[in-house]
Amino acid sequence: MRPQILIIEPNLKIAQVIEMELTCEGYQVNVMQDGMEGLLETRRSNPNLLILGWELTGVSCLDICQRLRLTHSSLPILVLTRKDQVCDRIASLEAGADSCLTQPFNLGEFVATVRALLRRAQPNNSEVLEFKNLVLDRRTREVHHNSQQIELTAKEFDLLEYLMTHAKRVLSREQILQNVWGYDFLGDSNIIEVYIRYLRLKLEDHQTNRLIHTVRGVGYVLRS
Template sequence: MKILLVEDEDRLAGVVKEGLVAEGFSVDVVSDGITGLWAATANPYDAIVLDIMLPGINGYDVLKELRGRKVWTPVLMLTAKDGEYDQTDAFDLGADDYLTKPFSFLILMARLRALVRRGAPERPVLVTVGTLVLDPARRAVARGGVPITLTAREYGLLHYLMRNAGDVVSKAQILDNVWDSAYEGSDNIVEVYIGYLRKKLDTPFGLVTLHTLRGLGYRLDPDV
């Protein structure tokens, strides 16, 4: 199995490569975003480990460009919770998984093996739930072709709900996946933003698709 590691911290890259090789992987290492993008498009890999903070272009721009070119190789992002981005951005742009630095090599191995087992099936660019459509590349949302303007937090919450459409998600799950670890306020903030979304997604269209299940959480259903 062949892995591309895009990481500019030489020591970390060396340790990860050594560990992967010991586990039987073939590993190519590059240290900047431009070379990483070239390598990922020019060569077949079973998975890509991609850092965010890279020279040249950052990991999110690399990922966005790969998905735009329909390169569906599974990507595991290395994120920093105190950085500009978080896991929500990673999933928005087409990542398959993420790890927060510092991380356990055993966890990295487990995540990579899971990604390799799943393979790289072509995935739709748009996320669709009924007439509601979200375009991660443009960070745009529309219902029935009518554009809907959302704040960054509303967008992140909607994307999480759409990825879990039909399932009940709790406040705790939403906070873990949409808010960052630095948030120390009340979990009632989730209810507030659910209300904001209802006013934009349902009310203008005479729909009820975003449901509250008391004591359990929230569920987004398709309208058709």
């Protein structure tokens, strides 16, 4: 699946140049101009990378960064700041941006930065996944929590594996449904809630701190 990139940039000319360049690089690109609409779309579609222009309408670039980080989103964010404004770059990084580029920027450097951010955010593909005191072995399909083996059904295991692969990243119900149950799933629409509850009962009997959190209106995230 091609990485999805969302651009929120009020300057249509700049947005179109970026969109064309990234599309040629093989990425799936969506462009929005209004800050608030862009924030809502970010939460709805959960892209692989968010690119923010500086002078947004509706809600500021810094506010978007801060709101996303308040929900513990690990979404990579690239901010395009104004020329020679060091204070903009500092403010962006402190608000939660992962990287900044000053406009006008070199397209080669821009694409390289995009690749680096996406590479850094790639999920863990190792055979053994670990998160806090939770260990999942893909080869044996065994799960241990606080050194005790946890018996999971096949679908419970698949769901936990997906959450651990994207630990600390908020996953929408649509993403979970597509990646754990498949695109052609026609069963109960509440199936995700049911299996999240099963996992919580099995994992949280051993400690008071919740591991699987509900992000209201978005989905679920595995975090301490």
